[in-house]
Amino acid sequence: MSTDWLGSLVSINCGVTLGVYQGAVSCVDHASQTISLRQPYRNGVRCPVPEVTFSAMDIMELKFQDIQNTVKRSSEQGSATEPSFISAGAHGQSNRATNDSAHSSSAPITILRRVPAGSSNSRGAAHATQRRNGLRSAGARGQVRSKDDECFGDGTDEDLDTDFDFEGNLALFDKAAVFSQIDGTSGHSNKVQHQSAQAEQRPQSYRHDQNILEGKPIIYRQITVPLHGGKEYCTDSGLVVPCIPFKLHKRLLEAAEHWGLSVKRRLETIGVCSSQMALSLLGGPNRLNPKNIHQKPIVVLLCGPHSQGAQGVSCGRHLANHEVEVILFLPSFVKMDESVTREVSLYSRTSGVQVASVSELPASPVDLVINCLGSHENPQLREQSWYQSAADWANRNRAPVLSIDPPVSERTVEAKWTLSLGLPLPLAGNESKLYLCDIGIPKLVYQEVGISYHSPFGCKFVIPLHPVQ
Structure with a gap:
């Protein structure tokens, strides 16, 4: 079977x-x-x-x-x-x-x-x-x-x-192949050369913050001026921003006004940008929100009867519109500039307070002091008593000070931050941190006064400047 x-x-x-x-x-x-x-x-x-x-x-x-x-x-x-x-x-x-x-x-x-x-x-x-x-x-x-x-x-x-x-x-173990790899024979070297050739042919990898498009080399000195102020600054991205003397700065503002950038429009732009910077210094959304109404920041504005003072009043109006407690100091016994009168009239329609004497200012420290006392056109104002009293109060209050467009020779008030307009001025002995504000002057207006200009602001209207060593 x-x-x-x-x-x-x-x-x-x-x-x-x-x-x-x-x-x-x-x-x-x-x-x-x-x-x-x-x-x-x-x-x-x-x-x-x-x-x-x-x-x-x-x-x-x-x-x-x-x-x-x-x-x-x-x-x-x-x-x-x-x-x-x-x-x-x-x-x-x-x-x-x-x-x-x-x-x-x-x-x-x-x-x-x-x-x-x-x-x-x-x-x-x-x-x-x-x-x-x-x-x-x-x-x-x-x-x-x-x-x-x-x-x-x-x-x-x-x-x-x-x-x-x-x-x-043991018969499965190829001794010759193993020892040839250890000794680095020609086969091993050819393999290394082949791998290196593949690495050279492989496309270069880029980081997330690198531009993959080939372009022209970056020119960091994009602003040239006919009259140099003696100092240079640079932005966070490395662009060089030179200083200009006050005479060239005045010619620039006159050319901009000729083409329609009037004093009123310029004051509004400066007021918006400076108030935005002040809100950031006060804490921004962490300080100004509906759940924190019992801790509203207090800001004191020290303004003079001139165009620089009008810039401070415009800044105070915008701060008051953002629920900031604003106290405006402005002497009433001196002749006011026309721009100051207009800004004060508009400021009076806000919840802000206006005082004419230093004795009415808070004795306790406040959150921020904005200094607009000095004048480019009339430097003799700093010798008057009201000016000296206001400056002494700012220095005693122990609150941080923001100076907006101070004169070149301003040394009366010790400021922590300084905001310049358009292009910086060569401030004497300035130890504060410098910021630059874009006031909306077109590029061709810069060219009329001999300045080759490319905007260093990027996506912002206020940028920090660092001194070039």
Whole structure:
């Protein structure tokens, strides 16, 4: 009957260690209880040998692939059961076999159980095999195996009698290739050169703040003046901003007024920009919000009866419109400039307070003092008593001072910040931090007075300036 199964396609499961084999039956030996497969596949991979022989005790499960032919042959013989060669020990536990990698020739191999002769482990292995077979048969009858056998009994004795194939494993190690890499041979150097060439061909990477478009080199000195004031400053981006003398500054304002930038429009621009800077110095949204109405900032404006004083009054009007408590000091016993009168009239429509005496100013420190006492046209004002009293009060109040467009020789009030208009003036001994305000003078107006001008303001109307060392 063994010849009836020759040529049948079968699948033999030999456990996790040996794997699953598929192939055609080439030989069935009842005496030795073995079966041979030709052109076998192990775990889906073609075996390097033409034939493999299995012992019945290594086979855990045997399946026929060509079911129709198998059933036909079995029915002709009057039996539909398994072949007789696997009747004894067909479900034995798989043990690792010797599968030497050196046996890669075409000669067939036999997978059999190897137990050294006279080994003390043979009796224990046989007992373990019988015990496992008994457990499997008991499990087939529906009985539950013990917890120890489930956790530790299955597969613990499989690898105890397996010899490691040192020669086969060493044959897989290519010493020449490894030492050639260590010694840095020509192949290694060629690989390094190839990698360096690829790195050169790879496009350059850029940071998030770098421009990927190629452009002209940056010119940092974009403003040139016919009359230099003797000092130079630079912006945060590195653009150079030179100082100009007051005579050139006056000619610039006259040219701008000729083209429509009147004093009224200029005062409004200066008032908006200076008030915005003052709001930032006071704390911005952290200080001015609906939830902080009990801590409104207090600002004192010290203004004179001239155009510089009118700039301070315009700034105070915008601050009062933003819910800042503004106190305006302006002497009433001196002749007022026409621009000051207009600004005071508009300021009176706000919630701001106006005083004419220094004694009416707060004795306690305030949040900010804005100084607009000095005049470019009339420097003798600083010798008058009201001027000196107001300056002394500002210096004693211990509040930070912001000076808007101070005269060149202004040293009476110690300011922490100074705001210049258009282009800075060479302030004598100025130790305060300098800021520059864009008052809206067009570029061609600068050119009329001989100034080559490119705006250094960027996206802002007030920028800080740093002295050039």
